[in-house]
Amino acid sequence: MARKKKVEEPNNENQNLEKPPPKKTKKKTYTIEEKGIILQNIFSLNHEVFSIKELEKLVPKKSNGVINSIQLKEVLDYCINENMVTCEKCGISNVYYNFPVLQERRDHELLKNQRILLETLKQQTMELNKEHEDTVNTKEQWIMDNETLIKIKEQESNLDFEIQKLEGLLNECDTDGLQNNIKVYKTNSNIIRDNIFALIGYIKTKMNLFYLGDNEFLRHLGIMDTEIELVNEYDN
Template sequence: MSKKKGLSLEEKRTRMMEIFFETKDVFQLKDIEKIAPKSKGITPMSVKEVLQSLVDDNMVDSERVGTSNYYWAFPSKALHARKRRLEDLEKQNEEGKQRRASLQQAVEKSKKGRQDTKERAALQKELQSLREQRESLRAEVEKYKECDPEVVEEMQHYCKGSCIQMDR
């Protein structure tokens, strides 16, 4: 005995869009709540949620007229939306290609004058040793930081302030 598995949200959305595209009509929520379970197998409890997700994604239009909400989606709108999205993606792709080309040129330009020579290697070794020396000096300064006159004075000031408050 196998249990019937429910539809995923994406399947429900697709089936809901089929309702709009097949009928090419305008619906109220109560109409969709009647049609969707019968014709597309969408559970009545999830119809409103699925419809709202389609409205939020601008796949279905909605308008409030008086006290009623009307919902509609036409195939032509979906086609135009896909074309617009495709154009946007192509534009982004082209911009990405231009950016890549300019970065490639910058890399090539920066490589000029950076040929590996003995002089360059010697300068890099010297730079590395100077960096190591700087780090060791920083570590040594950090060791003696608590003997720094400014730090000692600050500690004394703090202690005096604490002692005065304890007397009160």
């Protein structure tokens, strides 16, 4: 009679070993520049004036934890230094804001000034080319003024380089987008100005400065007359 082979039981020792825990996903880190853009966008979306205490409550939530209350001061200082956020003294404390309509106006003025500069440089280049042609056509004068010709060519080369830089900057500028944004912000500018004057009235009442006119109050805060005129300029 054949002897039955003993069936070996599977070794479950290895099966009972615990599996290693899954690796945690590495949390993304943000540079100070990226955090500055996030903070600027928070200001732009709200169109309000904030105190530091209000920002300490608002920013961690609106940034989804990217900027916590401890990091806020550092990011805020960066934005102020880069003209991304405006800080104004209000009594004994500071208030912070960023109204896109003001930034759009500054960008529009910068674009206009760059175009004027570009036209000026082109005119100067045409004049230098004319001088160069006149010098070359007169052989004797060209020989006598060889050093002057070299300087003129150097100036012409430098001007060509500056024109190329400005043309590249203008090509990168979304002029149509800027004009469309200006039209959109004009429709909201009156509301923003009303909010500004409402805030001025509130602060004057709290500080017993109601005897001051709105413009005089703004001058006491160190705001320039050109900026005051911009605030008073209602769009129809």
